[in-house]
Amino acid sequence: MRLLRSVCSHYGCNEVVLRRLPDRQRRKFYHVPVLIKSVTKLLVSEEMKVPRYFVDATVGCAGHAQKILESDPNIRMLCIDRDPEVLSIATDNLKKFTSRVKFVNGSYADLENHLKVSGFPSEVSGILVDLGVNSLHYDKPERGFSWLRDGPLNMRFDESDSTIDCAADILQTSSEVELTRIFREYGELKCAKEYAKAIVRKRETAAPGSRAFETTFHLRDAIEEVAAKWRPKRLSPSHASKTNRSSLARPITGCFQALRIQVNKELAHVHEGVPVLANHLTPGARLVTIAFHSLEDRPIKQIFRTLAHELKDGQLDSLQCDLSKSLRGKTFRFINKKVVKPCREEVVENPRSRSARLRCLERAK
Incomplete structure (x- = not known):
């Protein structure tokens, strides 16, 4: 177990399983959401309009989503995940917020369609994307993600596809x-x-x-x-x-x-999806990203830099997405130019957070 946690920490396992309790239907997963204080502080503001619409673009087991929903009864949230099994766990974990939450199985790169189908406005108050793999994947040999347990070489987030x-x-x-x-x-x-x-x-x-x-x-x-x-x-x-x-x-x-x-196609989702997420922010809203290795963090950093520098034509071409017309009239700025890392106390409490890197971009107008 110690080796498994070490591997998950270094290579972007998306949730830490603290304990698993038997259930008649299935196991219920408990976890520690990474950088939760920073995420909540950056995303939730008293100045926001009511009702407040948020998107958890990679909901996982819903650790971050639960904390955000608990912070304000006026928040409505759209929870997205590519893995149907993980999404069902998130649905179970957010039962008490049923009237305020919508769930969608899919990619955050298709956010425009997800917002329409869910009855959400085209521009929202805040978006979170926590990249990486859920530890549920490593814990189940039949998913084929872990070399520590024998199972079929699958590795698909959506096994039904x-x-x-x-x-x-x-x-x-x-x-x-x-x-x-x-x-x-x-x-x-x-x-x-x-x-x-x-x-x-x-x-x-x-x-x-x-x-x-x-x-x-x-x-x-x-x-x-x-x-x-x-x-x-x-x-x-x-x-x-x-x-x-x-x-x-x-x-x-x-x-x-x-x-x-x-x-x-995880990196393709980052290159294509992050600009899409930024495009659906309302003025004053923020996009928070959490990455666990440089392959994901580097393109996010570059995309944020591009968006925060007046979006000149040459920069728009580098975004690898067809959003030039929509983004050209919008202005973005960094909230934290330097990446936010977990404090020593959090790493001690939750070793998986050691490699987490948080970035935040705000739409100014």
Whole structure:
């Protein structure tokens, strides 16, 4: 469990499961929402018009949503998540707010349509997007997100969407060049080419009609075999065991992260979706983002910079979205130019928050 929490902390697990209690229907998840005081302070203001409409664009198990709803009885909230199973947990956790909450299964990049369907105004008082993976995914072997438990190589946020290639499909059909790109760009691995080669070799030696990579342990073992050849050789006896474990965990976790990002097009959602979210802010409203690794935080930082500098034509082109006409007449400003990180006390209480990075953008007019 300690190793699982460490992996989730570094690679963006979206909720920390504190305890699980048996339920007749299913387990109920309890968690600690990250940077909750900062989120509430930045989003909820007494000067806002009533009623106040908010969007939790990645609701997860609804930790942040619950705190925001508790802060003001005039708040109405639209909760969005790509994972139907996670959304059902959020629905259960927000039962007492039923009259003030709408739930939508989908992507925040489609916010315009979600607002219309839910009867919300086109511009809202505040938006939160908490990126990363829910720890529910890691806790359930059948979802295929964790290399610590054996299960099918799925990794899709929405298991019901058969149009999305699962991780096993990508490993089976991608070329060595494409796999190298995926591992290097999304896993930030130095030996990406070696891992890609190993996967292709395993495919070529698989029995006719079968796949070399069907389960998480199949992939874990293949990556571990390559990583063992590249780990440090000069180690003192006292540090050998610990260093070997660490040197093996890093590439395995990196490969799993890379495949997860590729399967769910996570970075594409950031590039396309964050400008969409900003476009639906009413004057004075704020967009708060929480990212857990630089692959997500870097594009958010760049998008915020672009939006906060008068949106010149050249800058609009860099947003990778078709919002130039809508955004050109709007002005944005940074609330916190420097990223907000959790304090030491929060990290001690909730180790998963260690890698969290919060940014906030406000629509001025």
